[in-house]
Amino acid sequence: MNILLIGAGSAIATAVARRYAAQHSSLFLIARNGSRLALQQQDLLVRGAARVGTRVLDLLNHEEYETAINAATEFFDEEDIDLVLICHGSLPDQEAAEQDFDLARREIDINGLSVISLLTRLTPYLKAQGRGMLAVVTSVAGDRGRQPNFVYGAAKALVSTYLQGLRGKLLPYGVDVLDIRPGLVDSPMTQQFDKGLLWSSPELVARQIEKAIRRKRHTVYVPGYWRLIMAVVRSIPEAVFKRLKF
Amino acid sequence: MANSVKIRMTGVNSRMRLSGWGRYPYVEASVLAPRDADSTAQILKNGEGPRMIPRGAGRSYGDSALAARVLSSRYLDDFISLDRRALTIRCGAGTTLAEILRVCVPQGLFLPVLSGTKTVTIGGAIAADIHGKNHHVDGSFCDHIERFTLLLPSGETAVCSPTENKEYFQATCGGMGLTGMILDATISLKKVPSAFISAQSIPAANLEESLALLRQHNDEQYVVAWVDCLAKASALGRGVIHLGSHSETGKLEHRSKRKLSVPFTTPGFLLNRYTMGGFNQLYYARHRFKKSVNSVYYDDYFFPLDSLKGWNRLYGSEGFLQYQFVLPDDAAESGLRETLETVSRSGKGSFLAVLKRFGPANANWLSFPSEGVTLTLDFKYEPDLLPLLDRLDEIVLAAGGRHYLAKDARMSAAVFRQGYPNWHQFKALKDRIDPAGTLGSLQSDRLGLTQAAMRSSQR
Ligand SMILES: Cc1cc2nc3c(=O)[nH]c(=O)nc-3n(C[C@H](O)[C@H](O)[C@H](O)COP(=O)(O)OP(=O)(O)OC[C@H]3O[C@@H](n4cnc5c(N)ncnc54)[C@H](O)[C@@H]3O)c2cc1C
Ligand SMILES: NC(=O)c1ccc[n+]([C@@H]2O[C@H](COP(=O)([O-])OP(=O)(O)OC[C@H]3O[C@@H](n4cnc5c(N)ncnc54)[C@H](OP(=O)(O)O)[C@@H]3O)[C@@H](O)[C@H]2O)c1
Numbered sequence: 001m002n003i004l005l006i007g008a009g010s011a012i013a014t015a016v017a018r019r020y021a022a023q024h025s026s027l028f029l030i031a032r033n034g035s036r037l038a039l040q041q042q043d044l045l046v047r048g049a050a051r052v053g054t055r056v057l058d059l060l061n062h063e064e065y066e067t068a069i070n071a072a073t074e075f076f077d078e079e080d081i082d083l084v085l086i087c088h089g090s091l092p093d094q095e096a097a098e099q100d101f102d103l104a105r106r107e108i109d110i111n112g113l114s115v116i117s118l119l120t121r122l123t124p125y126l127k128a129q130g131r132g133m134l135a136v137v138t139s140v141a142g143d144r145g146r147q148p149n150f151v152y153g154a155a156k157a158l159v160s161t162y163l164q165g166l167r168g169k170l171l172p173y174g175v176d177v178l179d180i181r182p183g184l185v186d187s188p189m190t191q192q193f194d195k196g197l198l199w200s201s202p203e204l205v206a207r208q209i210e211k212a213i214r215r216k217r218h219t220v221y222v223p224g225y226w227r228l229i230m231a232v233v234r235s236i237p238e239a240v241f242k243r244l245k246f
Numbered sequence: 247m248a249n250s251v252k253i254r255m256t257g258v259n260s261r262m263r264l265s266g267w268g269r270y271p272y273v274e275a276s277v278l279a280p281r282d283a284d285s286t287a288q289i290l291k292n293g294e295g296p297r298m299i300p301r302g303a304g305r306s307y308g309d310s311a312l313a314a315r316v317l318s319s320r321y322l323d324d325f326i327s328l329d330r331r332a333l334t335i336r337c338g339a340g341t342t343l344a345e346i347l348r349v350c351v352p353q354g355l356f357l358p359v360l361s362g363t364k365t366v367t368i369g370g371a372i373a374a375d376i377h378g379k380n381h382h383v384d385g386s387f388c389d390h391i392e393r394f395t396l397l398l399p400s401g402e403t404a405v406c407s408p409t410e411n412k413e414y415f416q417a418t419c420g421g422m423g424l425t426g427m428i429l430d431a432t433i434s435l436k437k438v439p440s441a442f443i444s445a446q447s448i449p450a451a452n453l454e455e456s457l458a459l460l461r462q463h464n465d466e467q468y469v470v471a472w473v474d475c476l477a478k479a480s481a482l483g484r485g486v487i488h489l490g491s492h493s494e495t496g497k498l499e500h501r502s503k504r505k506l507s508v509p510f511t512t513p514g515f516l517l518n519r520y521t522m523g524g525f526n527q528l529y530y531a532r533h534r535f536k537k538s539v540n541s542v543y544y545d546d547y548f549f550p551l552d553s554l555k556g557w558n559r560l561y562g563s564e565g566f567l568q569y570q571f572v573l574p575d576d577a578a579e580s581g582l583r584e585t586l587e588t589v590s591r592s593g594k595g596s597f598l599a600v601l602k603r604f605g606p607a608n609a610n611w612l613s614f615p616s617e618g619v620t621l622t623l624d625f626k627y628e629p630d631l632l633p634l635l636d637r638l639d640e641i642v643l644a645a646g647g648r649h650y651l652a653k654d655a656r657m658s659a660a661v662f663r664q665g666y667p668n669w670h671q672f673k674a675l676k677d678r679i680d681p682a683g684t685l686g687s688l689q690s691d692r693l694g695l696t697q698a699a700m701r702s703s704q705r
Contacts, residue, residue: 011321022348036282039324046325046335047349188281188321194260 001025002081004072006118007059007088009036011187012137015206016085021049026079028053028072031088051075059088059114060106069121080129083213084122086115086136090152091189097151104151112155116162123166126175134170135178135213136163140221142181143230147245160219167218179219180209183226264316267558268307269565270627270655273688277301279318283397283429289317290427290684291401297698299687300423302367303342306374307568308655309688310422317427319369325349326430334392336432339369346433347500351544354498356438358390364549369428374652375420375613379468379490379548382605386615388419389608394431399680403429417675420613422651424676424690442496443468443547446489446539453483453586457579457619460487460603467491468547473599475623478590482583485601493541501543507555511563561626567655569635570614570622572604573647578619581645585638589623592634596623611668614650622653632656651689659694669695 003020005013008029017027021044029044031037034056041052053075057068073081092107115136126132141149142156160179167177184190184199205222212220221227236244265272278298280286298315319340326336328349335346335355344364346357359378361371370376375388384390393407396418404426406415418425450456456471463469468490477484551557558566573581582601589596600622607616625631639661642649648665649657663669673695686696 033281035284039282039326042326043324046328046337188279191279192260195262 001083002076002079003027004030004076004081004084004122006030006084006086007137008054009033009040010087010089010137011189011202012182012185012205012209013085013087014040015202016087016209017044018047019206019210021045021047021052024048024050026051026076028055028075030055030057030068030072032056032058059110062114062117065117065121069118073125081126081132083133083135084126086118086134088114089137089139089156089189091149092151094147094149094151107151108155108158110155111152112158115159119162119166123170123175127170127173129175131174133176133178133213133216134163134166135180135209137180137182137209138163140181140183140226140230144233144241146233176216178212178217180212180222181219181226181230182222183229264304264312265565266304266306266308266311266655268567268627268655269558269561269563270567271309271312271565271688273309273312273314275313276315277318278315279320281321283322283395283403286317286322286427286429287397287401287403289401290397290399293401293682293684297684297686297696299685299690300369300373300427302340302370302373303365305361305363305366305370306652308653309692310374310651310654310690311370312688313686319367319427322369322429323367330355333435333437334432335435336430337368338430339372339394339428340367342367343371347544350435351438351441352498352500354437354439355435356492356544358384358434358436359387360548362549363552364545365552368431368433369423372419372428372431373421373423374650375608375610375615376652377604377615379470379488379602381615382464382469382603383467385605385608386613388610388613390434391419392432392434394418395429396425397427397429399426399682399684413675414679416610417612417672419608419610420651421610421672422612422689423687424672424685424695425679426685438492438498440493440496441498441500441544442493442541443490443544444493444539445542445547448487448489450483450485450487452481453579453583456483456485456487456601457582460601460619463487463489464603469602471601473586473601473621475586475589475596475599482586482590485599490542490547496541501545503545503553505553505555508557508559511559561624564627566624566626567631567635568622568624568653569638570620570650570653571638571642571647572614572616572618572620572650573642573645574616574618577645577647581641581647582619582621584641585621588634588637588641594625594628594631594634596625599623611672612651612666614648614652616648618647620650651693654689657693659692662693669693 003025005017005027007013009031027049037054041054044052055068055071057064090110097104097107136159138160139156141153142160145153163177163179170177182205185202185205186195186199187202200223208222261274261276263272264275296314298317299313301311301316301318304311322338323340324338328335342365361376371387375386377386393405396404396406396414404411404414408415448459450459466489471485471487473483473485602620604615604618604620643664690696691698
């Protein structure tokens with residue numbers, strides 16, 4: 001498989017990339033931290049990847065998107081891209097983001113707008129191929145605005161809603177769109193949280209993501225039981241929900 | 247804004263109840279999991295805060311990877327290179343044996359030493375200088391380490407090998423994380439013709455026979471004996487000897503297996519002398535009459551326990567202790583007999599009792615293996631267990647033996663010192679390279695290698 005991975009250094013993307021490397025895929029990695037990117041490239045090659053290309057990109061710099069994506073398409077040359085997986089994200093300090101619009105805007109950019117921008121640039125490419133999959137890691141946080149993380153949640157919901165529409169739009173072109181909604185994952189993003197029963201490892205999440213990609217699913221909750229949990233959360237009447245602080 | 251960035255960068259970390267594999271003891275600890283070597287060095291250079299100890303997969307049984315803060319290697323798990331000609335692999339210290347095998351086995355390459363679980367990290371394997379079923383012919387894990395990068399307590403790095411920074415090498419191999427954080431290592435591999443092991447089991451009616459069979463098969467590559475330590479009198483020490491060697495035939499493939507898991511802590515009373523006696527009876531009976539030869543997938547051969555994820559929960563909420571020691575050959579039989587009799591009399595049993603012969607010791611200061619016979623016993627924690635273990639310590643020391651630090655949760659400093667005469671050399675180096683007491687564990691305090699109080703009084 002030929003895979004373009006954006007936010008490639010995230011714990012979840014790392015675990016996914018390792019699975020595909022073992023299957024001798026070719027991967028192009030876009031991430032922010034150059035030295036970690038170089039390590040990851042070597043790692044994936046040792047694990048069996050056919051080829052690994054890299055590009056450093058801070059996704060807050062929208063002007064640089066074009067050249068980065070060109071680098072990716074050049075890497076795959078005449079070959080189709082089978083999968084684009086967008087995996088970057090940032091969990092803001094909710095209190096701070098409520099008080100500082102510049103921060104809120106940045107967080108909505110990195111969790112929402114940057115993804116829309118990437119999709120806008122990549123969609124024509126996949127359309128022209130007439131096949132392939134666009135997969136984006138959003139979050140269960142987008143399912144309902146909760147007090148501790150609604151800036152993050154709003155940005156994730158923006159992406160999920162966009163994906164819903166895009167999925168239909170791309171149907172005639174044979175391009176699949178997958179919305180991946182993780183629950184609680186033990187990763188650098190959540191390092192400051194105390195972990196309990198509901199937490200999953202990036203490796204477990206990656207296994208389920210790979211399965212969802214293989215089965216061409218539309219929206220997946222990872223692990224699967226989060227579909228149930230979020231159904232319950234969504235069903236709570238607003239009169240009650242507004243009093244909940246979780 | 248600054249605020250949110252700061253939270254991530256300085257790593258305000260989650261606090262967790264942590265323990266070793268034996269689930270005894272527990273501590274409340276914060277976990278630091280730096281993303282790369284530079285940020286790991288930054289943490290040590292910064293030097294502030296409570297002292298800490300490196301931690302890998304937490305598969306040591308006792309308190310060797312426990313402190314107020316643990317420095318996790320979980321993100322230092324990248325492969326760096328695989329040299330098929332030199333037969334070496336270089337990877338981050340957080341890489342597990344499982345990941346290495348996943349990459350190597352399909353290419354006909356294999357790790358030279360394996361522990362009874364593949365979940366351990368390279369850092370943990372070096373820090374405990376682990377041994378496998380082939381110690382008597384191949385030595386221990388660190389005998390196959392070409393070099394590693396060590397992050398000293400000061401935050402400086404040193405490349406260590408048997409020739410370069412030799413004393414750091416000899417102190418760190420088996421040094422239980424006290425000399426610094428291992429960042430990455432280069433390990434020698436061996437070639438194997440297949441992913442299968444031809445395995446053979448031979449029953450042994452008592453201790454004498456078990457030991458004789460171990461000696462007799464000292465040329466076989468993998469040799470280990472399972473002992474029914476609840477058997478008494480003339481059957482004392484009866485068991486089954488398992489031999490193995492790499493098959494010449496069979497595919498080189500990676501198989502992932504379905505795991506069962508123990509999701510909850512079961513009431514500890516389920517494991518008592520009657521249920522365990524029953525288990526041991528069955529185990530022995532299965533092998534009693536046959537001398538069987540089988541071709542077994544390496545994973546099932548080396549890591550039978552890994553297919554029951556979380557089996558440590560079977561011992562109940564109080565946890566359990568593993569007790570492993572080695573006795574020199576000449577004192578082995580009488581010492582083992584006395585140990586087994588004492589255990590048998592106490593009625594406290596072992597789910598697993600493993601007997602194996604070690605080859606000669608290496609030059610590392612605190613490495614456990616030394617020529618002789620090693621026995622491993624599991625005990626469910628009970629308040630009256632500790633006196634029994636103290637009693638066993640006396641038997642072990644009187645026979646000229648010592649205990650494995652990776653399994654220890656309760657040994658006294660005096661017992662440790664007697665078993666490891668190089669301790670003062672180790673302590674002298676430790677004091678020199680870590681004057682501020684940046685690295686230390688519950689175990690190192692107990693063994694008198696560090697002082698918990700030292701750091702708090704300094705800061
Ligand atoms: C089921 C089972 C079977 C086992 N079988 C065997 C066996 O056959 N032979 C054998 O020898 N052992 C065996 N062990 C013990 C195990 O191999 C050792 O305890 C090993 O050290 C565990 O590695 P870990 O990654 O889990 O390290 P941890 O338990 O996390 O840490 C162990 C020690 O290593 C240090 N350490 C960890 N990472 C680093 C690092 N990066 N740098 C410096 N120090 C570090 C820690 O500070 C600590 O002192 C077994 C354990 C289990 C649970
Ligand atoms: N962890 C969870 O519980 C959880 C739950 C639901 C959804 N998710 C989503 O899962 C995805 C992966 O997260 P993770 O859990 O694997 O955490 P992670 O390892 O912290 O991954 C987040 C990644 O986003 C990157 N990133 C942030 N800002 C960036 C920027 N401006 N430019 C480029 N890259 C940037 C980070 O790069 P650096 O490494 O350089 O910082 C990091 O690699 C994210 O979309 C996250 O929202 C996570």
